[in-house]
Amino acid sequence: xxxxxxxxxxxxxxxxxxxxxxxxxxxxxxxxxxxxxxxxxxxxxxxxxxxxxxxxxxxxxxxxxxxxxxxxxxxxxxxxxxxxxxxxxxxxxxxxxxxxxxxxxxxxxxxxxxxxxxxxxxxxxxxxxxxxxxxxxxxxxxxxxxxxxxxxxxxxxxxxxxxxxxxxxxxxxxxxxxxxxxxxxxxxxxxxxxxxxxxxxxxxxxxxxxxxxxxxxxxxxxxxxxxxxxxxxxxxxxxxxxxxxxxxxxxxxxxxxxxxxxxxxxxxxxxxxxxxxxxxxxxxxxxxxxxxxxxxxxxxxxxxxxxxxxxxxxxxxxxxxxxxxxxxxxxxxxxxxxxxxxxxxxxxxxxxxxxxxxxxxxxxxxxxxxxxxxxxxxxxxxxxxxxxxxxxxxxxxxxxxxxxxxxxxxxxxxxxxxxxxxxxxxxxxxxxxxxxxxxxxxxxxxxxxxxxxxxxxxxxxxxxxxxxxxxxxxxxx
Numbered sequence: 001x002x003x004x005x006x007x008x009x010x011x012x013x014x015x016x017x018x019x020x021x022x023x024x025x026x027x028x029x030x031x032x033x034x035x036x037x038x039x040x041x042x043x044x045x046x047x048x049x050x051x052x053x054x055x056x057x058x059x060x061x062x063x064x065x066x067x068x069x070x071x072x073x074x075x076x077x078x079x080x081x082x083x084x085x086x087x088x089x090x091x092x093x094x095x096x097x098x099x100x101x102x103x104x105x106x107x108x109x110x111x112x113x114x115x116x117x118x119x120x121x122x123x124x125x126x127x128x129x130x131x132x133x134x135x136x137x138x139x140x141x142x143x144x145x146x147x148x149x150x151x152x153x154x155x156x157x158x159x160x161x162x163x164x165x166x167x168x169x170x171x172x173x174x175x176x177x178x179x180x181x182x183x184x185x186x187x188x189x190x191x192x193x194x195x196x197x198x199x200x201x202x203x204x205x206x207x208x209x210x211x212x213x214x215x216x217x218x219x220x221x222x223x224x225x226x227x228x229x230x231x232x233x234x235x236x237x238x239x240x241x242x243x244x245x246x247x248x249x250x251x252x253x254x255x256x257x258x259x260x261x262x263x264x265x266x267x268x269x270x271x272x273x274x275x276x277x278x279x280x281x282x283x284x285x286x287x288x289x290x291x292x293x294x295x296x297x298x299x300x301x302x303x304x305x306x307x308x309x310x311x312x313x314x315x316x317x318x319x320x321x322x323x324x325x326x327x328x329x330x331x332x333x334x335x336x337x338x339x340x341x342x343x344x345x346x347x348x349x350x351x352x353x354x355x356x357x358x359x360x361x362x363x364x365x366x367x368x369x370x371x372x373x374x375x376x377x378x379x380x381x382x383x384x385x386x387x388x389x390x391x392x393x394x395x396x397x398x399x400x401x402x403x404x405x406x407x408x409x410x411x412x413x414x415x416x417x418x419x420x421x422x423x424x425x426x427x428x429x430x431x432x433x434x435x436x437x438x439x440x441x442x443x444x445x446x447x448x449x450x451x452x453x454x455x456x457x458x459x460x461x462x463x464x465x466x467x468x469x470x471x472x473x474x475x476x477x
Contacts, residue, residue: 001108001280002126002269004031004289009108011072015043016113019069023099027070027078027106031266034104034284035080037068042088042096068101069111079107081115081243107243109279115243120272120279123234123246127257128265128289131192131230133302134178138194138228140169170226172196181308183316186236186249188308193229243281246272252315254285255332256308259440260301262460264336266290287336300454300461301446314444318360327355331440334433342422343408345429350405353436361443369405373398373432379439381448387455388434389469397431397471404428417475424474431468434461 001007007029012022025039070078083103091097105115112119146153147165156162172194179190197203197210215222234249241249250267257265266289270281319325330352339345350369357363357372367375377385377394385391400417404425407413419425441451455465 001282002291003029003280003282004266004268004291006030007282009070009072009078011070011078013037013039013043013068013070016067016069016111018043025099027072027080029106029282031284031288034102035083035106035282036086037070037080037083037101037103039099039101040097042099043068044085044096044099066103067113068103076109077111079110079112081105081107081112105243105247105281105283107279107281109277110274112243112274118238118240118242118245119274120243120246121235121240122273123236123241123249123270124231124272125234125250125253125270126229126231126268126291127253128268128291129257129261129295129299130190130232130253130265131228132295132299133256133260134190134192134230135302135304136175136178136192138171138192142166142168168226170194170196179303179308181310181312183249183252183312184237186234188253188312189233189235190308191231191233195226243272246270246281247283247285251329252312254287255315255329256311258332258335259437259444261298262300262335262437262454262458263296263298296459298458298460300441300458301450305447305450306445310445318443321359323355324359327352327359331356331360331436335437342425342429346404346408346425349429349433349436350401353432356436356440361439368402370398370402373401373435376435376439379442380435384438384448384451384455387452388431388438388465390431390435390471393471396474396476397428400471400474401428401432419474424470427467427470427474430464431471434464434468 007027009027009029011025011027013025013027014020014022021043023039023041023043025037028036028038030036066081066083068080068083070080072078080101080103082105083101086100086102088099089097110119143166144154145165145167150163150165153163153165173196174191174193176191177189178192179188181188195214198213203209203213214224216225232253234246234253236245236249238245250270254265254267264287266287267283267285268289268291270283272279272281315328318328330348334349334352337348339348353376354369354372357367357376358365361375361379363372363375374394377390377397382391385394390397403413403415403417407417438451442448454461456462
């Protein structure tokens with residue numbers, strides 16, 4: 001079950017400590033808003049707020065706060081974690097008529113008492129655009145072919161006929177360990193799979209069966225779909241692991257996609273194994289996946305440029321302390337995020353740049369913000385500095401950035417500066433964000449030529465790079 005799709009599950013629902021009190025209802029899953037459970041009747045009295053209300057201390061610890069169980073059509077089990085009762089309605093005598101619960105994540109396939117219960121293994125996650133990092137070519141150019149029964153191929157007939165028989169070479173099947181890497185807490189393996197004919201004694205004896213199994217017949221006519229699936233298998237060092245642990249181990253993979261595309265890439269599905277059965281995890285991660293959308297192919301670097309093993313080592317190095325992890329995650333989180341208010345943008349990107357230089361790059365607590373910004377810029381090669389228009393404006397750029405942050409964070413800087421256009425604040429914010437991002441790329445081992453190419457041709461980076469040159473339009477101080 002994919003979490004990028006909307007779902008409506010009908011069943012009976014109950015609390016772990018009171019399985020005899022069951023209520024019918026529907027669980028609606030929306031990838032943007034999470035889960036909402038609508039019940040006929042209620043699981044609690046009108047005065048209770050959460051699913052753990054009424055539990056003794058030991059029971060609450062055993063089942064976890066906010067856990068709701070369900071059994072849907074077909075007997076499949078469902079678990080809601082961290083659920084909260086949003087609202088309810090009562091009749092004239094105070095009896096519950098309807099009850100609504102909300103949750104940000106759901107487990108379909110098992111009853112697991114808590115998101116912290118270590119009962120899951122063989123974690124598998126599918127994220128957008130990962131295939132384009134693998135360099136795993138599975139399709140070859142079509143070739144013209146001679147097929148028995150097709151005459152005058154390649155010729156235009158007076159009646160409008162034109163037949164062009166061809167063969168499309170495809171490398172079908174599963175390829176394991178296309179890329180591998182590991183952190184101190186988990187190992188990662190990327191797999192690809194391409195549609196292939198069914199293999200059995202029957203299909204080998206009757207080859208036409210292979211075609212029959214691959215064809216989808218509709219009233220418009222038959223069609224064959226050949227696709228590529230890419231997923232990552234994550235094995236925590238301590239297995240089995242909890243659902244909360246598994247979500248944490250997926251974060252480096254999502255960060256990889258943000259850094260390699262300079263965009264937001266969501267997770268299409270997450271699954272694991274519990275007691276020998278496969279379960280699906282539906283989680284509201286904040287960035288919905290869209291696997292059927294056209295691929296933009298705006299990839300900045302691939303595993304040929306930065307191996308997964310190298311990426312994971314650097315990821316862990318940049319987050320070697322709690323402060324460094326926060327600064328690292330804040331820097332990656334800026335990618336694809338566009339605040340509505342430019343003041344919010346200024347505050348976030350300057351805080352990210354300062355924290356990344358101090359905690360991740362070992363800048364220490366002595367340097368001023370101006371010095372930290374100049375240090376970040378100096379870590380870029382001169383051609384890159386020239387390409388973004390800051391090679392001869394470094395001091396002016398850093399001075400204006402510091403002033404903009406003071407002006408925003410303190411409700412007005414002590415020394416007023418005339419800004420001809422409020423858009424200049426966006427220029428400052430985008431330039432700081434771009435410099436911090438480019439320094440992060442160099443830390444992960446992306447070479448200068450690849451960065452320069454991205455600054456020229458990437459649809460978003462090229463626009464921001466040109467915007468940086470507008471620092472020259474700011475008044476001299």
